[in-house]
Amino acid sequence: MAQPIALIARSLVRERTRAGLSLGEVARRAGIAKSTLSQLEGGNGNPSLETLWSLCVALDIPFARLLEPQAPATQVIRRGEGTKVVAGQANYEAILLAACPPGARRDIYLLLTQPGADRESQPHPPGSVEHIIVTRGRALVGLISAPEELGEGDYICYPADQAHLFKALEPDTTALLVAEQN
Incomplete structure (x- = not known):
């Protein structure tokens, strides 16, 4: 099983891409620094629950989606x-x-x-x-x-x-x- 930060990183990139939003726009909506979001998407850092919750609100997704591995499909x-x-x-x-x-x-x-x-x-x-x-x-x-x-x-x-x-x-x-x- 993937480490939580690696799973969160993949989920953030996937959901931001799905929403068609830039890194800067998601960071602005979540009220966090663009560099912080960039680090999180790169699998670095130890985000607080509040930061993750703000990102979910910015991306309009349920919190659980950040922790759900998405199985690639054929x-x-x-x-x-x-x-x-x-x-x-x-x-x-x-x-x-x-x-x-x-x-x-x-x-x-x-x-x-x-x-x-x-x-x-x-x-x-x-x-x-x-x-x-x-x-x-x-x-x-x-x-x-x-x-x-x-x-x-x-x-x-x-x-x-x-x-x-x-x-x-x-x-x-x-x-x-x-x-x-x-």
Whole structure:
């Protein structure tokens, strides 16, 4: 189990991001110094109950949400699904698959795979997430305990801090992998 300050830090970042507020705005609403909030989000410090309560009021969340670990979930978006924005003066559509949390690192890889050479990965550091879009072929992808079959244009997001798999189901299957660490 995570240390309380580490859990609180992740929760503060998650809830501030979810609310779409800046560090400065949350600090102002909570009546604390921006540097104090920055330290707390970084997992440093020993906040008082009053400080945490003020942050919950500023974020409009129940106090318990700061202490609840959020289990990362697997998300699959099939080709043609998702929230779409269409350009008015061009033949152009954008579908948001995932937004990057603040302070996260993202690395992007092109995967060139063949059947018979399955990639089973051990858990990465806590909080790691992988996003995969199959661009050609078919593959079995995701947590070893619950992989999903994906086709061209399908997207999956899963917690990479658990054992996971990429298994090509057709020759010359290609995919885009975005590895994210907080």
